[in-house]
Amino acid sequence: MSTLNPLSALAFALAWSAAVAESPGLGARISEADIAAWDISILPDGTGLPAGSGTAAQGAPIFAAKCAMCHGEAGKGSPAGNVLVGGAPVSSAIEATKTIGNFWGYSTTVFDFIRRAMPFQQPRTLTDSEAYALTAYLLALNKIIGENESMNAKTLPLVKMPNRDGFIIRFPDRI
Amino acid sequence: MDKFEVVAGNGLLHRRAFLRGSSAFAAAVTGYALARTATAAPLADAPWSREMGAVMPPVQVPSRFEKQVVRTLSNPNNELRNSHARTPHQMLQGTITPASLHFTINHSGVPDIDPAQHKLVIHGMVRQPVVFTAESLSRYPMVSRMAFVECGGNSAPMFSNEPIQASVQTLHGLVSSSEWTGVPLAVLLDEAGVDPKAKWFIAEGADSLALSRSIPLKKGLDDAMVALYQNGERLMPGNGYPMRLLVPGYEGNMNVKFLRRIKLIDQPAMSYYESRTYSQILPGGKAYRFYFLQEVKSFITHPSFGHALKGPGFYEISGVAYSGNGRIAKVLVSADGGKSWGEAALQEPVLPKAFTRFRMPWRWDGRPVVLQSRAWDEAGGVQPLRAEFVAQRGETKKPPNPLGFPNQHYNSLTSWAVDNKGEIKHVYA
Numbered sequence: 255m256s257t258l259n260p261l262s263a264l265a266f267a268l269a270w271s272a273a274v275a276e277s278p279g280l281g282a283r284i285s286e287a288d289i290a291a292w293d294i295s296i297l298p299d300g301t302g303l304p305a306g307s308g309t310a311a312q313g314a315p316i317f318a319a320k321c322a323m324c325h326g327e328a329g330k331g332s333p334a335g336n337v338l339v340g341g342a343p344v345s346s347a348i349e350a351t352k353t354i355g356n357f358w359g360y361s362t363t364v365f366d367f368i369r370r371a372m373p374f375q376q377p378r379t380l381t382d383s384e385a386y387a388l389t390a391y392l393l394a395l396n397k398i399i400g401e402n403e404s405m406n407a408k409t410l411p412l413v414k415m416p417n418r419d420g421f422i423i424r425f426p427d428r429i
Numbered sequence: 430m431d432k433f434e435v436v437a438g439n440g441l442l443h444r445r446a447f448l449r450g451s452s453a454f455a456a457a458v459t460g461y462a463l464a465r466t467a468t469a470a471p472l473a474d475a476p477w478s479r480e481m482g483a484v485m486p487p488v489q490v491p492s493r494f495e496k497q498v499v500r501t502l503s504n505p506n507n508e509l510r511n512s513h514a515r516t517p518h519q520m521l522q523g524t525i526t527p528a529s530l531h532f533t534i535n536h537s538g539v540p541d542i543d544p545a546q547h548k549l550v551i552h553g554m555v556r557q558p559v560v561f562t563a564e565s566l567s568r569y570p571m572v573s574r575m576a577f578v579e580c581g582g583n584s585a586p587m588f589s590n591e592p593i594q595a596s597v598q599t600l601h602g603l604v605s606s607s608e609w610t611g612v613p614l615a616v617l618l619d620e621a622g623v624d625p626k627a628k629w630f631i632a633e634g635a636d637s638l639a640l641s642r643s644i645p646l647k648k649g650l651d652d653a654m655v656a657l658y659q660n661g662e663r664l665m666p667g668n669g670y671p672m673r674l675l676v677p678g679y680e681g682n683m684n685v686k687f688l689r690r691i692k693l694i695d696q697p698a699m700s701y702y703e704s705r706t707y708s709q710i711l712p713g714g715k716a717y718r719f720y721f722l723q724e725v726k727s728f729i730t731h732p733s734f735g736h737a738l739k740g741p742g743f744y745e746i747s748g749v750a751y752s753g754n755g756r757i758a759k760v761l762v763s764a765d766g767g768k769s770w771g772e773a774a775l776q777e778p779v780l781p782k783a784f785t786r787f788r789m790p791w792r793w794d795g796r797p798v799v800l801q802s803r804a805w806d807e808a809g810g811v812q813p814l815r816a817e818f819v820a821q822r823g824e825t826k827k828p829p830n831p832l833g834f835p836n837q838h839y840n841s842l843t844s845w846a847v848d849n850k851g852e853i854k855h856v857y858a
Contacts, residue, residue: 278569282561
């Protein structure tokens with residue numbers, strides 16, 4: 255099964271560099287406005303966060319109705335869904351359960367993932383304020399923010415997660 | 430009696446013992462053949478040799494006698510969670526994983542994507558956002574390359590404090606190797622015009638979770654590809670149809686499937702999968718972030734757990750080796766639990782960031798042995814011994830579920846103990 259010899263490998267390399275030199279230009283132009291429906295990524299500095307706001311009190315009934323069937327009452331987890339609250343310290347074991355409280359480094363990740371991927375059977379059906387309210391509910395359950403704090407584009411990025419400084423970049427030269 | 434060159438303990442033979450044209454070993458081969466004692470039965474025609482065969486199907490499937498060669502499924506009833514299908518390496522040979530047996534992980538099922546309606550947009554820190562269809566991409570100059578794809582969590586059961594008795598498929602089935610064909614990402618990025626201040630890009634899929642990862646732009650400009658074909662045919666649905674990102678040598682999750690969006694950014698997005706799932710807890714509680722690289726690794730597939738040796742005599746030990754750092758430089762094999770090592774033959778071609786098959790001739794004398802392989806790559810990377818690895822990365826407090834992921838990025842050794850009956854167990858040595 256000799257499919258490649260040094261000559262054809264060289265041909266691949268040449269084809270690659272030739273291809274990089276110029277582009278056929280077959281991509282269609284599009285405006286950022288027309289990409290907006292897909293542009294759902296939130297950066298840790300808050301870039302991308304939409305308007306709207308929510309508190310833990312507003313999030314609790316939404317969680318009970320749309321999230322608890324998998325994530326359990328108050329985010330305690332079930333066979334169908336990850337534990338979201340509490341958890342043993344990650345220093346206890348290399349296989350420690352990672353929760354929002356003991357592991358996640360950035361509050362924006364909570365909002366981003368809720369809005370893009372949850373509820374599991376109906377992703378991207380929550381309003382932005384519902385996503386803020388659920389984020390506030392989970393941060394409050396983990397005692398990272400107070401019960402009455404409102405999460406919005408301004409306040410959410412300022413929330414410092416307990417494990418923010420718990421990480422080591424594995425290969426800095428690859429970034 | 431023994432005319433082979435023995436290179437290491439418990440019967441490991443020189444890697445060229447059976448190479449044709451190697452006159453130095455020809456006499457030895459003859460001597461070995463003469464030692465054969467079994468007698469074959471007389472030959473006769475079988476029924477299938479005396480009748481016309483079956484109709485040829487439009488798409489071939491393996492023989493009905495190969496029904497056991499299948500992927501194992503972690504979620505066969507498609508419950509509301511992720512699902513894994515593991516490659517049966519102990520039943521495969523060579524270096525190419527058939528597309529039908531390529532490992533698959535999907536976090537919310539396999540989307541049923543109409544390629545005519547699928548789009549890939551590149552935007553963010555670019556001169557002009559552009560959108561491509563599968564049809565427009567098919568007009569671009571394409572490249573083909575061999576590359577392995579490995580889940581960052583492959584081999585997770587090896588973090589167990591006790592060796593889990595399971596096949597190569599269960600232990601290491603979340604890696605596969607294919608020929609991928611597609612358009613270099615650098616060409617498409619160039620068409621959009623990258624802002625020099627961009628340092629990262631988000632890659633996002635069209636699955637229901639809109640799975641997204643942040644990837645350093647330097648990787649995107651190096652050898653990343655928007656892959657459309659897998660071993661010559663369109664991507665399998667579970668492997669990203671109609672298009673996926675290929676970042677050779679980087680953890681599988683970053684090779685985003687059903688690729689629909691690339692956004693150039695100046696900071697990593699800290700998405701769920703990079704900041705939670707694919708961050709590895711270390712002993713003491715700190716965790717690695719941005720591991721990315723699938724480091725040099727090898728494991729013996731033949732013989733391995735689930736196989737049984739049928740008495741003393743000749744066997745070929747073989748397995749796969751690969752590294753996200755380039756080509757495999759050397760594979761050593763031991764039959765005495767690491768006390769002595771012999772160099773294995775590497776099947777050509779040895780390609781960067783792709784499977785390399787290693788082979789080692791072996792004459793088993795029927796006594797208990799422990800088989801291991803250890804690989805080096807051209808960048809100087811070497812598989813750590815288990816004691817070194819566990820000291821740095823830790824192990825579980827009790828044996829985990831073999832389908833679970835107690836930790837990730839295991840690249841230490843795998844050891845198979847053969848007892849005097851030829852039965853094989855997984856051991857730590």
